[in-house]
Amino acid sequence: MQDWIDNLFQEPKLLRMGHSQRLDDLNLGLGWLYYGLVRIARPETIVVIGSWRGFCPLVLAKGIKDNLETGKVIFIDPSLVDDFWTNQQKVKEHFNSFGIDNIEHFLLTTQEFVKTEAYSNLKKVDLLFIDGYHSKEQAKFDYEAFEQLVPPQGFILFHDSIGPKLSKKYGKDNTYTYTVYQFMDELKQNKNLQVLDFAFGSGVTLVRKILTE
Numbered sequence: 231m232q233d234w235i236d237n238l239f240q241e242p243k244l245l246r247m248g249h250s251q252r253l254d255d256l257n258l259g260l261g262w263l264y265y266g267l268v269r270i271a272r273p274e275t276i277v278v279i280g281s282w283r284g285f286c287p288l289v290l291a292k293g294i295k296d297n298l299e300t301g302k303v304i305f306i307d308p309s310l311v312d313d314f315w316t317n318q319q320k321v322k323e324h325f326n327s328f329g330i331d332n333i334e335h336f337l338l339t340t341q342e343f344v345k346t347e348a349y350s351n352l353k354k355v356d357l358l359f360i361d362g363y364h365s366k367e368q369a370k371f372d373y374e375a376f377e378q379l380v381p382p383q384g385f386i387l388f389h390d391s392i393g394p395k396l397s398k399k400y401g402k403d404n405t406y407t408y409t410v411y412q413f414m415d416e417l418k419q420n421k422n423l424q425v426l427d428f429a430f431g432s433g434v435t436l437v438r439k440i441l442t443e
């Protein structure tokens with residue numbers, strides 16, 4: 231695993247975006263949580279919404295491979311920050327350069343993805359990682375698009391979820407403040423859910439359904 235992380239961090243941009251990664255000790259930071267959940271729960275289907283350079287889809291896909299089981303990461307990102315995800319051949323090469331071939335990328339917003347056959351064909355989403363546009367409204371849309379497909383033993387994670395932060399990712403004319411945490415406050419009122427914040431890096435929130443039987 232350390233060799234894999236060493237190779238991953240050869241791309242300095244994979245050390246950014248608030249997952250508490252650190253090069254010195256080849257430390258995935260919050261990535262250990264993402265990877266660990268995959269090793270524990272052995273998900274077959276993971277959906278990731280949004281990523282700047284693929285840190286989450288890569289770490290989650292690596293977990294599936296290390297489980298020695300089949301499974302895949304469906305990665306939804308319309309490449310609205312820059313053109314990084316627009317060329318499908320380059321996207322494939324990017325993931326392959328880290329030994330990862332089990333990520334299927336859709337160059338779509340969640341709003342567009344829910345109208346596809348790929349969405350209609352989804353029977354179950356064992357792990358859902360939400361890291362797209364960080365407004366309360368979009369986080370809610372992303373959650374509601376997939377929540378019913380997540381089984382009781384599944385997990386839902388929201389990144390950038392623990393407080394407000396000014397973002398200029400979409401250009402200085404499209405500055406906005408993260409409000410995902412406000413949606414977390416709503417989920418925390420739901421007695422059928424367990425909701426736990428991890429206040430490291432930009433923060434991540436783990437949600438699971440409470441088993442009723």
Ligand SMILES: C[S@@+](CC[C@H](N)C(=O)[O-])C[C@H]1O[C@@H](n2cnc3c(N)ncnc32)[C@H](O)[C@@H]1O
Pocket residue numbers: 246247248279280281282283284285286306307308309310311338339340341361362363368389390399
């Ligand atoms: C910049 S990333 C967030 C950074 C992230 N913390 C990381 O670890 O890489 C946000 C991504 O969400 C995507 N995005 C924005 N709106 C979206 C939407 N409606 N549906 C899906 N993805 C969206 C953008 O294209 C962008 O790549």
